Amino acid sequence: MNHQDLINACREDWDAYTQHAFVQQLAQGTLAQPSYLHYLKQDFLFLKQYARAHALAIYKARTLADMRKALPSVHALLDSEIGHHVSYCGNWGLTESDLEAEPEDFGTVAYTRYVLDAGMAGDIVDLYAALAPCSIGYAEIGRNLAVAANTKRVDNPFASWIELYSGDEFQQGVAQGTAHIDELLAEIDVNSQRGQNLVHVFSTATRMEIAFWQQGLDADK
Numbered sequence: 001m002n003h004q005d006l007i008n009a010c011r012e013d014w015d016a017y018t019q020h021a022f023v024q025q026l027a028q029g030t031l032a033q034p035s036y037l038h039y040l041k042q043d044f045l046f047l048k049q050y051a052r053a054h055a056l057a058i059y060k061a062r063t064l065a066d067m068r069k070a071l072p073s074v075h076a077l078l079d080s081e082i083g084h085h086v087s088y089c090g091n092w093g094l095t096e097s098d099l100e101a102e103p104e105d106f107g108t109v110a111y112t113r114y115v116l117d118a119g120m121a122g123d124i125v126d127l128y129a130a131l132a133p134c135s136i137g138y139a140e141i142g143r144n145l146a147v148a149a150n151t152k153r154v155d156n157p158f159a160s161w162i163e164l165y166s167g168d169e170f171q172q173g174v175a176q177g178t179a180h181i182d183e184l185l186a187e188i189d190v191n192s193q194r195g196q197n198l199v200h201v202f203s204t205a206t207r208m209e210i211a212f213w214q215q216g217l218d219a220d221k
């Protein structure tokens, strides 16, 4: 199997994730500011836990080759992606330590601790099945928004978000990570018990992504 089999096995949830109203409002520049700010703060906290989960992949790896392949994502998360969130939130006068002191919302706790538990209880493949919806999904969303006819390109307040996730650095990082996941999945039959367990983990993380967008929208009520 490969990552596409995981996506195909939860197609409805996958589309609800990648085409969520939050994403469409971001593209059209109509997303309410309180929704965006709540999302950004929670995504900062998400990324901090998500970097820990990528670090767990180094611990869970059995070969040096797998340990080395896990490192660039840890680096990209800590030094690039989280930095972008800190600088966006700087526009609202928030510093990195303000962000670290924000309380985690329920959806943030649920998603990040689910990923960490799937990885701690399982092996490196279980861990990557839980990590994959995040990277593969945002890369797909970034590519979609970059070419969509109805994306607002002039004076869109969320243009920097679209640039980050459609940009070469993120796209290439995810392409490398996805190639690694496909290597790890290659020997596993999607219809085996093992394959179905991985589908379950991947689809649960995908449902958590839908809830994470909704958590942002709900902050404007």
Ligand SMILES: Cc1ncc(CO)c(N)n1
Residues within 6 Å of the ligand: 043, 046, 047, 081, 133, 134, 135, 138, 209, 212
């Ligand atoms: C919730 C979430 N999923 C995926 C990504 C992509 O890194 C992100 N920043 N946040």
Ligand SMILES: Cc1ncsc1CCO
Residues within 6 Å of the ligand: 072, 073, 076, 077, 081, 134, 135, 170, 173, 174, 177, 178
């Ligand atoms: C930077 C980054 N963010 C989520 S995953 C990733 C590295 C590619 O897997």
